[in-house]
Amino acid sequence: MEGLLFNVNNGYLEGIVRGYRNGLLTGANYTNMTQCENIDDLKLQLGPAYGDFLAALPPNPSTSSLAAKTTEKLVSEFRYVRANAVGSLAKFMDYLTYGYMIDNVALLITGTLHERDTRELLDRCHPLGWFETMPVLCVATNIEELYNSVLIETPLAPYFKGSLIHQDLDELNIEIVRNTLYKNYLEDFYRFVNSHPDMAGTPTSEVMSELLEFEADRRAINITLNSFGTELSKADRKKLYPSFGSLYPEGTLMLSRADDFEGVRLAVEGVADYKSFFEAAGLGGGPGGPGNMAGGTGSDGRSLEDMFYQKEMEIAKGTFTRQFTYAIVYSWVKLREQEIRNITWIAECIAQNQKERIGNYISVF
Amino acid sequence: MSGAGDREPVFPTRQSLGLMKAKLKGAETGHNLLKRKSEALTNPNTVPEITRRIDEAKRKMGRVMQIASLSLAEVTYAVGGNIGYQIQESAKSARFRVRAKQENVSGVLLPAFEAYQTEGNNDFAMTGLGKGGQQVQRCRETYARAVEALVELASLQTAFVILDEVIKVVNRRVNAIEHVIIPRTENTIKYINSELDELDREEFYRLKKVANKKQRDTAAADAEMKKKNAEREANGEKHKAPEVDDSTPADILQAEGDEDIIF
Amino acid sequence: MSAQTDFRDRQFLAVIGDEDSVTGLLLAGIGHVTPPPDNQKNFLVVDNKTDNAAIEAAFDKFSTERKDIAIILINQHVADRIRHRIDTYTAAFPTVLEIPSKDHPYDPEKDSVLRRIRRLFGE
Numbered sequence: 001m002e003g004l005l006f007n008v009n010n011g012y013l014e015g016i017v018r019g020y021r022n023g024l025l026t027g028a029n030y031t032n033m034t035q036c037e038n039i040d041d042l043k044l045q046l047g048p049a050y051g052d053f054l055a056a057l058p059p060n061p062s063t064s065s066l067a068a069k070t071t072e073k074l075v076s077e078f079r080y081v082r083a084n085a086v087g088s089l090a091k092f093m094d095y096l097t098y099g100y101m102i103d104n105v106a107l108l109i110t111g112t113l114h115e116r117d118t119r120e121l122l123d124r125c126h127p128l129g130w131f132e133t134m135p136v137l138c139v140a141t142n143i144e145e146l147y148n149s150v151l152i153e154t155p156l157a158p159y160f161k162g163s164l165i166h167q168d169l170d171e172l173n174i175e176i177v178r179n180t181l182y183k184n185y186l187e188d189f190y191r192f193v194n195s196h197p198d199m200a201g202t203p204t205s206e207v208m209s210e211l212l213e214f215e216a217d218r219r220a221i222n223i224t225l226n227s228f229g230t231e232l233s234k235a236d237r238k239k240l241y242p243s244f245g246s247l248y249p250e251g252t253l254m255l256s257r258a259d260d261f262e263g264v265r266l267a268v269e270g271v272a273d274y275k276s277f278f279e280a281a282g283l284g285g286g287p288g289g290p291g292n293m294a295g296g297t298g299s300d301g302r303s304l305e306d307m308f309y310q311k312e313m314e315i316a317k318g319t320f321t322r323q324f325t326y327a328i329v330y331s332w333v334k335l336r337e338q339e340i341r342n343i344t345w346i347a348e349c350i351a352q353n354q355k356e357r358i359g360n361y362i363s364v365f
Numbered sequence: 366m367s368g369a370g371d372r373e374p375v376f377p378t379r380q381s382l383g384l385m386k387a388k389l390k391g392a393e394t395g396h397n398l399l400k401r402k403s404e405a406l407t408n409p410n411t412v413p414e415i416t417r418r419i420d421e422a423k424r425k426m427g428r429v430m431q432i433a434s435l436s437l438a439e440v441t442y443a444v445g446g447n448i449g450y451q452i453q454e455s456a457k458s459a460r461f462r463v464r465a466k467q468e469n470v471s472g473v474l475l476p477a478f479e480a481y482q483t484e485g486n487n488d489f490a491m492t493g494l495g496k497g498g499q500q501v502q503r504c505r506e507t508y509a510r511a512v513e514a515l516v517e518l519a520s521l522q523t524a525f526v527i528l529d530e531v532i533k534v535v536n537r538r539v540n541a542i543e544h545v546i547i548p549r550t551e552n553t554i555k556y557i558n559s560e561l562d563e564l565d566r567e568e569f570y571r572l573k574k575v576a577n578k579k580q581r582d583t584a585a586a587d588a589e590m591k592k593k594n595a596e597r598e599a600n601g602e603k604h605k606a607p608e609v610d611d612s613t614p615a616d617i618l619q620a621e622g623d624e625d626i627i628f
Numbered sequence: 629m630s631a632q633t634d635f636r637d638r639q640f641l642a643v644i645g646d647e648d649s650v651t652g653l654l655l656a657g658i659g660h661v662t663p664p665p666d667n668q669k670n671f672l673v674v675d676n677k678t679d680n681a682a683i684e685a686a687f688d689k690f691s692t693e694r695k696d697i698a699i700i701l702i703n704q705h706v707a708d709r710i711r712h713r714i715d716t717y718t719a720a721f722p723t724v725l726e727i728p729s730k731d732h733p734y735d736p737e738k739d740s741v742l743r744r745i746r747r748l749f750g751e
Binding site for chain 2: 638639640641647648649650651652653654655656657658659660661669670671673698699701718719720721723725727728729730733734736739741742744745
Binding site for chain 1: 431432434435438439441442443447450451454455491492493494495496497498499500502
């Protein structure tokens with residue numbers, strides 16, 4: 001049924017995005033890249049995929065400028081797709097950007113809290129999370145003003161409202177603010193793909209649910225693991241877990257009670273994928289806990305984080321086997337981000353002369 | 366050289382000669398000691414040891430910092446963004462500090478830094494809460510190790526800077542003693558000696574003159590005496606002295622004249 | 629050697645460097661901001677926009693004004709920009725240590741202390 005009308009509005013973009021997906025670097029590309037002796041070689045290897053964007057780089061560019069240029073390509077492609085999107089796809093793509101927007105707003109909050117000139121922070125903001133009214137936020141000189149402008153000027157208002165008041169921005173750690181917003185965002189996005197008439201019951205909601213559930217689980221697990229040894233109380237921690245996902249509600253309840261790595265492992269036992277991750281990570285890290293995973297210097301042991309990324313990429317890759325779905329846009333962005341991370345990582349390994357860990361990139365094609 | 370050369374402004378007396386000799390001896394002893402100190406500082410095990418360690422540590426540092434940057438790259442990878450700004454803003458109180466202590470090398474007090482971490486203040490515990498927190502913590506450990514290496518290097522370097530200063534001072538002193546004080550003292554001694562010799566010679570000459578005069582006086586007195594005696598004798602026993610004088614020369618002349626004819 | 633009298637108060641490290649170096653070192657926990665109203669930081673982030681005068685000012689502040697800094701870490705490529713200041717700096721406290729940065733590998737030939745070592749041994 002959905003196939004009947006999908007292409008009327010979205011056929012062109014689906015084609016474009018699938019084309020972009022075919023432009024992603026493959027395992028063979030990565031193998032070639034790892035053989036490079038210096039960044040210039042790497043640049044040459046990236047030539048076919050990134051040509052124009054890398055042309056402006058000086059010889060032997062820094063890894064950060066390489067990352068910036070590769071991101072630029074993603075951003076320009078994303079903007080092209082967004083500009084051509086209509087209706088619910090446009091809305092869907094806006095939702096995609098909210099995640100980056102949260103990071104940007106968190107950055108501005110940090111700057112305002114410390115009474116810095118937030119205008120210079122605009123350069124540091126993620127371009128995908130850029131919104132037109134963002135410079136307006138820089139006018140705010142204190143946190144209350146900023147809070148009000150965020151409510152008025154940004155699409156993030158619903159995420160603030162109800163869970164954060166302006167005093168919270170002052171008193172709570174910025175990470176808690178960020179994660180609260182992100183939780184609200186994920187829940188909203190989840191609700192959106194499952195309730196919007198264009199998407200409910202289509203492959204989009206099906207695939208996106210899987211992706212978002214995974215994201216929710218990953219965040220819940222990470223927050224739990226990372227909160228050990230910090231002042232974050234269990235009750236506060238519980239508030240940061242998204243209220244959906246394959247772990248919800250039993251898993252998240254157990255997570256909220258977990259005191260150590262073992263507790264987290266027990267909490268996620270119900271989900272086969274995570275169980276195997278934790279078993280692998282447990283073997284690699286020994287009883288020392290999550291902090292020692294991948295052993296600091298150990299090269300072959302993959303960290304939990306790596307395995308999550310791997311899993312995310314596999315789900316994203318799987319998305320392209322479906323048709324008539326917006327989810328491919330989401331997956332394409334995620335795959336592309338991973339590709340940028342891979343390139344940066346490889347460049348970093350080459351620049352720092354640490355070839356033994358160069359293989360830690362994640363390639364699914 | 367001797368008189369015109371650089372010397373102490375002293376009167377050339379035997380007392381100052383004694384003083385100068387004592388000074389020279391002192392300078393030589395001091396020179397020996399300082400030379401040994403300088404050698405102790407530069408030669409056997411200290412400075413080359415320190416510099417070698419600095420050199421090594423500096424080279425090692427390159428490696429350590431590379432590993433550390435890679436771990437920061439890992440954080441960027443996992444967090445998926447740059448955390449620099451947030452880190453800069455959330456830094457409040459130093460967890461990693463240094464303490465200075467002293468070490469004695471050949472009588473020179475060298476400071477050494479010792480790194481220590483204060484307990485229980487962690488400005489970045491929450492960083493990367495939702496994503497990449499493990500990498501952040503690991504990166505912190507890696508960088509803490511790197512900073513420890515840097516602190517060690519800094520101690521070595523401070524030690525070197527101070528030691529370098531001390532060595533320079535000691536060497537300057539050794540050189541001053543060797544090239545200025547000792548030659549000058551020696552010059553002074555030489556000068557005093559020569560002055561004293563000169564005085565001696567003058568004295569000797571004077572004495573000789575005195576002696577001569579005395580002799581002459583004596584001779585005159587003798588002659589006077591003789592004359593008086595002769596006069597006395599001439600009055601009494603006049604023939605005695607001329608008899609001896611005339612007979613002997615006459616004998617010799619006669620004998621020689623005979624034998625020459627044969628030859 | 630009068631410096632020996634005050635070195636006991638020196639307990640912090642200071643850093644002047646590019647963003648990555650500073651971030652890393654701050655992660656290690658060397659960052660310290662003095663209580664208000666001073667709010668003096670012991671670190672300075674240098675990028676292409678930072679002018680040399682600002683670097684020099686920070687260097688002066690860390691090396692002469694502040695008495696609580698034991699070690700100044702400075703990226704070598706930043707040190708190059710104020711090389712004349714680094715080379716003429718001879719005090720033992722605080723120690724100035726040139727460190728490599730991510731994008732600029734370490735070059736022992738430029739290091740002011742290593743050059744002094746070479747000079748000492750006449751190499």
